[in-house]
Amino acid sequence: MPNSQSKNENLTKRVLIGVSGGIAAYKICEVVSTLFKTGVEIRVILTRSAQEFITPLTLATLSRHCAYTDDDFWQPIHSRPLHIELGEWADVFLIAPLTANTLAKLAYGMADNLLTNTVLASTCPLLLAPAMNTDMWEQLAVQRNWQQLLTDSRYHCMSTASGLLACDRVGAGRMAEPREIVTHIQSLLHTRGKRDLAGKRVLISAGGTREYLDPVRFIGNPSTGKMGLALAQAALHRGASVTLVHGPANWEVPLGVQAISVISADQMQQVMLKSLPNADAIIMSAAVADVKPRDYSTEKLPKRSLPQTLPLEPVPDIVTQLAQLKKPHQRLIGFAAQTGDIITPALEKLHNKNLDVIVANPIDLPDSGFGSDNNQAIFLDLQGHKLEIAPCTKLQMAHHLFDFVISEGI
Incomplete structure (x- = not known):
């Protein structure tokens, strides 16, 4: 039969993960660990507030590579600017949890730390997993920023789930579960961000x-x-x-x-x-x-x-x-x-x-x-x-x- 061929999955895949400051940051440990076990190379960036919830050492241990912070960003120890190297390195870029603060920075193209500078210095698909209190998530300004990102084809945005939040509130704003995030990353690694079924x-x-x-x-x-x-x-x-x-x-x-x-x-x-x-x-x-x-x-x-x-x-x-x-x-x-x-x-x-x-x-x-x-x-x-x-x-x-x-x- 003509046009017979075989497909296999052997190429190295590289995922950059940005962690911003929310209690859901602890879930990223499972994401990093799961991806590493599947053969994915991982680099992690933590914002300064993210380090209040999870340490760089934890994520460095799970990813088998140093985790980057703003302290690294401002040190002249790299042959090239760190945000440029990381942005060019990644096949897929995840930000999770995405806080209201980082969401606003993305919506307005701001670059005042290592994470947001790397966003602007990269061109790969960017997956966002927001997490925040229900009242925060439903604020008009937050939803306006979220809707603005939805118009950018580069951003792949995961819905928030409803459930019990860390503030004891039950409602929307819960971050997607690690298995959902990992699955979406695996899809993006295959499609490179194509939405070729849009409208279907x-x-x-x-x-x-x-x-x-x-x-x-x-x-x-x-x-x-x-x-x-x-x-x-x-x-x-x-x-x-x-x-x-x-x-x-x-x-x-x-x-x-x-x-x-x-x-x-x-x-x-x-x-x-x-x-x-x-x-x-x-x-x-x-x-x-x-x-x-x-x-x-x-x-x-x-x-x-x-x-x-x-x-x-x-x-x-x-x-x-x-x-x-x-x-x-x-x-x-x-x-x-x-x-x-x-x-x-x-x-x-x-x-x-x-x-x-x-x-x-x-x-x-x-x-x-x-x-x-x-x-x-x-x-x-x-x-x-x-x-x-x-x-x-x-x-x-x-x-x-x-x-x-x-x-x-x-």
Whole structure:
């Protein structure tokens, strides 16, 4: 098959982290530690007020490199100006927590310390994770500054969460959790800040469905929905409006994603068909059941009453229905989880179900498929293109899939 190639993730990635003075600064320790464990090179800048909450020694130990402060900025010990070196070095620049003070400086282009000078001396994507008291966050001046940064394509801005704050107030202003920040950084390292799905609406199904025999017994599969979650995160970070229709799951839905929880294939069918007209891309990554018990008992069946043979009936073929209803501008992507030969059945599904792209992924290889944080796959499309994706995280897999689909004209 033509245009066969392989993707891998081997390039060194460099992340610069700016910490300003807020109690949420302690969360940056987890961000730094997690990134380092994934092979990312890290440099850290602390403002003077940030050092009231966390020490340079802590972050230097976690990043395996000295952490910089304003004392370093004003010392003539560098061959080149420190803010220039750091700004040119970074692939992605994170500021977290972003305080109201530093937010105002960014909005007005001020440069009165090492952190803000480095912002102006850099051109890489800049991720902002604000954190402050609810009343502070909702001040007109703060929101004006925030909205101003949202108009700058260089800034990638994470929403604040609501919850219990350090001041004992319950409300908006809570900084995004470290795992969300790390995921967004990983996306930016892949896309280099591109928002190539801006204005697009992406509809994703995820997880397994459950077809119940009675209130406690069901036919199901081991799907956890992690691949669908990664697809939703990747699409969101690339600027898309995302709707995620998912079966039972034990993960949190990312802020900014519209999530609709379902249990059975019938429920997923109803939601997917209702959501289809508004979508530009539809990705069926869910592991939908093939059959369901013909009869359902509203009460738990005693063990002695369980049928010796279980009458079954088919569930709706959601992918086929979506393919029949989709418009010419819409792209429908399916998944084929297979053992052994993964290409032949995937090609059959691609053509028989009138898909635009199919993802053939093995579920019988180590650290791949259901429940794993990693995956590997082969992408196939109707034009005969083939792209093999070496083992990688499911978030990386999601970005590779969007790269593939976008190149075909989503």
